[in-house]
Amino acid sequence: MRYFSKMLAATAALTATPALAQENLEIIGRPKDGLMGFQPAATELARDLHWLDNMVLIVITAISLFVVALLVYAILRFNRRANPTPAKFTHHSPIEVAWTIIPIVILVFIGAFSLPVLFKQQEIPEGDINIKVTGYQWYWGYEYTDHEFGFESFLIGEGKVLNDEVVAELEAAGYSRDEFLLATDTAVVVPVNKVVVMHLTGADVIHSWTIPAFGVKQDAVPGRLSQLWFKAEQEGTYFGQCSELCGKDHAYMPITVKVVSQDVYDAWLQGAIEEYAGTPQGYNVAAAE
Structure with missing residues (x-):
């Protein structure tokens, strides 16, 4: 056959x-x-995906640069020579609240744009x-x-x-x-x-x-x-x-x-x-x- x-x-x-x-x-x-x-995008669906990919790339690039900046700051500010007597506190409530809430906000932001793109693909006309x-x-x-x-x-x-x-x-x-x-x-x-x-x-x-x-x-x-x-x-x-x-x-x-x-x-x-x-x-x- x-x-x-x-x-x-x-x-x-x-x-x-x-x-x-x-x-x-x-x-x-x-x-x-x-x-x-x-x-090259030949459909509206493809253009949506390209835009979403670029947007998420900007977000993750900003996050990566921020994390690298924090690492560099910690290395320079808290090394043994610059900070011979380290602090002994066990927690910092404002920072802990911030690093919990900010990622949630970022994920909600990404979801607000990605879910409509997904729904447009899955809602079959x-x-x-x-x-x-x-x-x-x-x-x-x-x-x-x-x-x-x-x-x-x-x-x-x-x-x-x-x-x-x-x-x-x-x-x-x-x-x-x-x-x-x-x-x-x-x-x-x-x-x-x-x-x-x-x-x-x-x-x-x-x-x-x-x-x-x-x-x-x-x-x-x-x-x-x-x-x-x-x-x-x-x-x-x-x-x-x-x-x-x-x-x-x-x-x-x-x-x-x-x-x-x-x-x-x-x-x-x-x-x-x-x-x-x-x-x-x-x-x-x-x-x-």
Whole structure:
């Protein structure tokens, strides 16, 4: 079944007109050698996370500098040479009250900003697009439940070695050798500025679906259906990776999402329904019923 799905996906990628329409998308969400920090934020959720991370970094930097300053002061002020006769008191009530209350205030301050960010992620809105995601060892399955079709997504380069054959497969799918171990033979395609709700589960062990540029990550647990949502604001190709250790090929379980215009999505959807659901283009299902 797996090899049949891979062959079907490869054929669709090379022959379907909607797939050609997705070419020349800017690759935005991918790791880059030698860089640190977040990928560019493509959703409101990701921007919230970036802002929260920067805010908490400022808070913990201030705390760290304050503690270092106290240590330096204590070393210089209370060493044996500067203070040969140490004090013998056992407690200092104002200081003890301060170092209890001030950390509580800091934690409440951080919580006041972090909890709304968390709630925004966990309060799932009504989706314009609904996709069921199933994690397998070691690939992903996607089902567009609104249109009753689905496909499986595999790493391009099953041998996990970059050679001429794999480079040819990458180029045939619209990628370059730089996307090796990131690109998949079939991608999730969604329209820009639409709410996408992903319903996640696992078929065997726990997996985790994530796109860093979207600011989303959710475990796919066998026997449980969990959800995440995003609304991508910029067209482009985005990459993710299974983020829960799931076996020997955990590192070779990438995720590819293409965000396209509504017109391109509609064209892709029509071709995908024909390809994966077996419904010919132009066939009026409602009329047939």
